[in-house]
Amino acid sequence: MKTKLLLVAAIVAITGCAKSSTGRSQITLFSDSELNKMGATSFEELKQKEKISQDATINKYVQCVARSITKNVSKAAHAGDWEVVVFDSDQVNAFALPGGKIGVYTGILNVAKGQDQLAAIIGHEVAHVTERHSNERLSSNQLVQMGAAVGGAVMAQQEVENKETWLMVGLGIAQYGVLMPYSRMHESEADIVGQELMAKSGFKPSAAIALWQNMAKQSKGAPPEFLSTHPSNKTRINDLSKHLSKAERVYQQSTMRPRC
Template sequence: MALVSNSEIFPSSFQQYGQFLSENKVIKGTKDAERVENVGMKIKVAAEKWLNANGHQGYLKDYKWEYNLVDSKEVNAWCMPGGKIVFYTGILPICKDDAGMATVMGHEVAHALANHGQQRMSAGVYQQLGAAGLAVATGGQSKETQELAMAAYGVGSQYGAMMPFSRAHESEADMIGLTLMAVAGYNPETAVAFWERMSANAGGNKPPEFMSTHPSDATRIANIKKLVPEAKAEAAKFGVTFK
């Protein structure tokens, strides 16, 4: 289900990303900011290699990659369509190292590559029938449209609770993300430790899986463990191996 194309979404995405940066404290010149950019560049190169090798040459031609660290206690990161990425400082202690950061970066980039935001935004069009829905479908830029789009890409707003990524989207992003981090040279086994730290940070304050669109931590970790060998096998095709 996709009512909006990349040619319609990308300009809006780039505009809204710039607006978000102008309204928040972007951190530049620090070691952490440089790490976000360095890890992001490696994930970008990995995505290009992997997509090209799998018959998707030119898939990223309209992407304009950008990586920014934003000062916020929120434990979050996101990637808007077209490769516009934000990491919040609140997630850095849980990332712990570059491999943890690559776990998050790979996962968020995977959402963008698989057009999950586009699909979720299209769902929002159906849910917001009327002026806001029509504006989204036709590329309009009303306040409601902008909020709907930002929510679709993972940025909190009044629509955030209405359109979380589905379990299927999350599982697909985990699978693709593990592959991207592995091709980039980061051991996908380290993703398990990252999600264990995320689970510990949440302190059990999550709804049961049947009430949530996200997999439970236990389910996600178990699935990731099963996917690690596949990610390693994909990386090996590019000459990347792990002990």
């Protein structure tokens, strides 16, 4: 049992040396090649399952915004071209996956008004990739599972009463006290990194604030922030507003001015 505990501690100590672009320590148990393979597999499955838009005008528009954003992505995050697919769906959604994959649902175009707001969406999603959030989420889930297994073994050895109840309590604490805040932190980080990325790509960073104001109108009845994997719209708007002056300086220094 001591060996298992030491193994978990060693993994955390070794992987905790990774840093996000914001300077935050990260736990990343998976290699880039593993994440890229997962991303490519998931993307292919989605392309088989979801209807792909054949609208030439929409595709050209989305491709233009995405291409402008990805020009400024570090080669360390993805060295090749990014594959961008527009899905014909009313879902208000978009995503980016490791391995250079971007998906945009046509439904989000009803909320993201104009190229700058769409750039805020794509910049946010690409920031999840550049900041290795998928790796962190998979790693944190794996560590929680390892911890539950070790805890279960300890209680079995010590003949703890009601061990199933204690395990459920522990997993609940991990879910609401660790994993959900961790996910909210990722979303907040992607908001800020994405706002700078869109600004560097020549899109007006103030559009990120307007976007989430639009989102707030669409998300009535959302759960309380502490029970959600995402920050509240109010939190996001406040964070982006506080960061706007820095993002505006990045925008003014950019030589890019896309016309999508």
